[in-house]
Structure formats: structure tokens, C-alpha cells
Amino acid sequence: DVKVTQSSRYLVKRTGEKVFLECVQDMDHENMFWYRQDPGLGLRLIYFSYDVKMKEKGDIPEGYSVSREKKERFSLILESASTNQTSMYLCASSGGQDRGFGPGTRLTVT
Amino acid sequence: AQSVTQPDIHITVSEGASLELRCNYSYGATPYLFWYVQSPGQGLQLLLKYFSGDTLVQGIKGFEAEFKRSQSSFNLRKPSVHWSDAAEYFCAVGARDSSYKLIFGSGTRLLVRP
Numbered sequence: 001d002v003k004v005t006q007s008s009r010y011l012v013k014r015t016g017e018k019v020f021l022e023c024v025q026d027m028d029h030e031n032m033f034w035y036r037q038d039p040g041l042g043l044r045l046i047y048f049s050y051d052v053k054m055k056e057k058g059d060i061p062e063g064y065s066v067s068r069e070k071k072e073r074f075s076l077i078l079e080s081a082s083t084n085q086t087s088m089y090l091c092a093s094s095g096g097q098d099r100g101f102g103p104g105t106r107l108t109v110t
Numbered sequence: 111a112q113s114v115t116q117p118d119i120h121i122t123v124s125e126g127a128s129l130e131l132r133c134n135y136s137y138g139a140t141p142y143l144f145w146y147v148q149s150p151g152q153g154l155q156l157l158l159k160y161f162s163g164d165t166l167v168q169g170i171k172g173f174e175a176e177f178k179r180s181q182s183s184f185n186l187r188k189p190s191v192h193w194s195d196a197a198e199y200f201c202a203v204g205a206r207d208s209s210y211k212l213i214f215g216s217g218t219r220l221l222v223r224p
Contacts, residue, residue: 031211033211033212035214040119040216040217041216042114042116042200042214042215042216042217043200043202043212043214044214045211045212045213048211058211090153090154092212097161099156099212101153101154102153103152103153104153
């Protein structure tokens with residue numbers, strides 16, 4: 001089974017703080033993804049990466065950036081957190097027909 | 111543009127009754143299709159997926175889904191719902207390129223009456 005871990009299950013940050021969400025996968029997958037989950041909106045793709053140091057914008061990249069320095073690790077960065085970024089963040093990885101999701105990080109920005 | 115529509119935000123069924131959750135997609139070709147379930151406070155669990163071949167797909171927990179190309183649909187069914195099926199269900203389409211990027215629907219929350 002694919003194992004995708006996220007550094008925190010719950011996180012509380014203040015407006016304007018720089019926030020790092022970390023994701024690690026153990027399956028040597030090429031592709032990694034960051035989604036945001038909000039009630040009534042499902043999961044929306046923020047960014048994805050198909051290789052080390054490669055990234056592409058998803059549907060809602062504004063206010064976010066990402067970093068992939070190593071194949072197994074994909075970081076989501078909120079340069080200056082805002083209250084409208086309060087949400088559940090899910091990381092995923094895929095390779096071939098194999099895919100896994102992390103447990104999610106519930107971020108609250110106050 | 112690729113998109114997934116789950117027209118029902120909430121569905122309530124009685125325990126033991128049959129269930130059908132609707133999913134329609136918009137995609138340039140035949141996509142990969144998935145159904146995921148998320149119980150409260152839990153992560154996403156894959157119920158089933160369609161890549162090619164037989165259009166009726168069997169999944170875990172007694173679920174099945176049927177791909178209908180003419181209707182651009184991939185509806186999820188279960189003949190007899192159990193109280194433990196109460197959860198949120200997401201349909202997703204996957205890109206048929208090396209990214210395997212998934213686009214999700216907005217979800218359907220299933221409530222089960224005792």
C-alpha cells in the first residue's frame with residue numbers, strides 16, 4: 001500500500017504568518033499533488049509536481065507555492081496566510097496506476 | 111475543460127434500501143474514473159476505479175459502478191445500504207497522461223436512517 005504522510009493533522013496559524021505543510025510518500029512515485037477540501041466544493045487541485053523541481057499550477061494556485069527538492073517530499077507553502085485559507089489540505093502521490101492520499105492537515109488561520 | 115458533477119449534495123436512505131449516487135463528467139476522451147469514500151475525520155478510501163474493459167466495475171464494501179460513455183456517467187450503486195456506509199462520497203476523473211491528475215466532484219453526503 002502507498003503510504004503518504006503529512007507533517008501535521010491540525011495546525012493553527014495567525015494571519016500573515018508563513019506556513020509550511022509537508023508531505024512525504026514512500027513509494028517512489030513520480031507525481032505528487034496538493035488539494036484543498038472545503039464543504040460543498042469537494043477537493044480542488046492547488047499544485048502538482050511530476051518530477052523533482054518540476055511543478056504545475058492546478059485550479060486554485062493563488063496564494064500558494066510549492067517546493068519539491070526530493071522525489072519523496074512535496075511541500076505546500078502559504079507565503080502570508082489569510083483567513084480564507086482555513087481549510088483541510090490533502091496531499092497525494094501517484095505512479096502508474098497506483099495512488100495514495102495522506103490523512104490531511106486541518107489548517108486554521110486566525 | 112475537465113469537470114465532474116455530482117448533482118446530489120445530500121442523500122438520505124433507510125438502512126437496507128438500495129443506493130445510487132450520480133456522477134457525470136466532462137472530458138475530451140475516455141478518462142480514468144474513480145469513486146472515493148471519506149468517513150468523518152478520516153482520509154479518502156478508494157472504493158473502485160475504471161480504467162478500461164468491462165463497464166460494470168465491482169469495488170469494496172459491496173459497491174459497484176457502471177461506466178456509460180453515451181451519458182458521460184459513472185454512477186455508484188449498492189443494493190443494500192448499511193448504517194456504516196454513512197459518509198461523503200467523491201467521484202473523480204483522472205487524466206490519461208503521465209500525471210494521472212485527478213479532478214474531483216463536489217461530493218455527496220450519504221445519511222442512513224435506522
